[in-house]
Amino acid sequence: MPIDQNAAIEITGFAWVPDFARGFVRDLRPRWACEEAGLGYRERLIGFETAKGADYRREQPFGQVPAYRDEEVQMFESGAMVLRIAERSERLMPRTAQGRARVLTWVTAALNSVEPFVFDLVDIDTFNPDAEWGRLRRPQVIETLRTRLAALADWLGDKDYLESGFTAADIIMATVLREVSDDALMAEFPALAAYRDRCTARPAFQAAHAAQLASFAAEPAEPMPA
Known part of the structure; x- marks a missing residue:
């Protein structure tokens, strides 16, 4: 489903991010959900100074993206947005009580039982690659994440x-x-790597990913936050 600036669903993203973040910013998640559900959405692109401002903080208390609104609700947090979109599509959430409960459970597990351990590694490898504390802590972070991935x-x-x-x-x-x-x-978990690749090979992911990349300007309109 192409971006439709007249659609009821609005997803807020950044107008510019550094190269390493492109294709990974969290507005990718609701974009992907809309593509899977066949729901049009419009994008609102903001800069870093706007995100830090009081007006935007009333929409997203932490000054992050994405923010979300439709004809009924206004939300923040990408996992909640994906669930909101899934409620509108049986493609994304079964209509049985058990099926719905399982989707809710796995979304919560991804965000609470896996992602924090992934981010511990990202924090070292991406944001602190030369820090001595990161070098010392990294083996423990790898081992903890390995346990989660194995489960x-x-x-x-x-x-x-x-x-x-x-x-x-x-x-x-x-x-x-x-x-x-x-x-x-x-690579220690080929089934997980294949699962990840299977999901991201879906046309809806490819469309959402391309749309996010297309939204970024060549240069920031507002300075990076300090």
């Missing part, structure tokens, strides 16, 4: 997706796994 791989087994078919939970989990910054660690 996830055991659950996945030979299944294509977390449950019986692709759901909103796979959007969140696949975007989390994309952020693992150690290729050798992911």
Whole structure:
């Protein structure tokens, strides 16, 4: 579903980010969900100074992206947005109580039981690659993340997706796994690497990813935050 600036759903993203962040900013998640659900959305692009301002903080208390609104609700946090979109599409969330509960459970697991451990590694590898504390801590971070990935791989087994078919939970989990910054660690779990690649090969992901990349200007209109 192409971007439709007249659509009811509005997703806020940054107008510019550094190269390393392009294709990974969290507005990718609701963009992907809209593409899977066949729902048009409009984008609102902001700069860093706007994000820090009081007006935007009333929409997103932490000054991050994305923010979200539709004809009924206004929200922040990408996982919540994906669930909101999934409620409108049986493609992303089964209508049975059990099916819905499983999607909610896996979205929560991705954001709470996997992503924090992934970000511990990203924090070292991407943001503090030369820090002495990072060099000392990294082996422990790798081992802790390895334990989480092993548990996830055991659950996945030979299944294509977390449950019986692709759901909103796979959007969140696949975007989390994309952020693992150690290729050798992911190579220890070929089923997880294949699962990640299977999800991101979907046309809806490709469309959302391309749309996010196309939204970035060549140069920042506002300075990077201090």
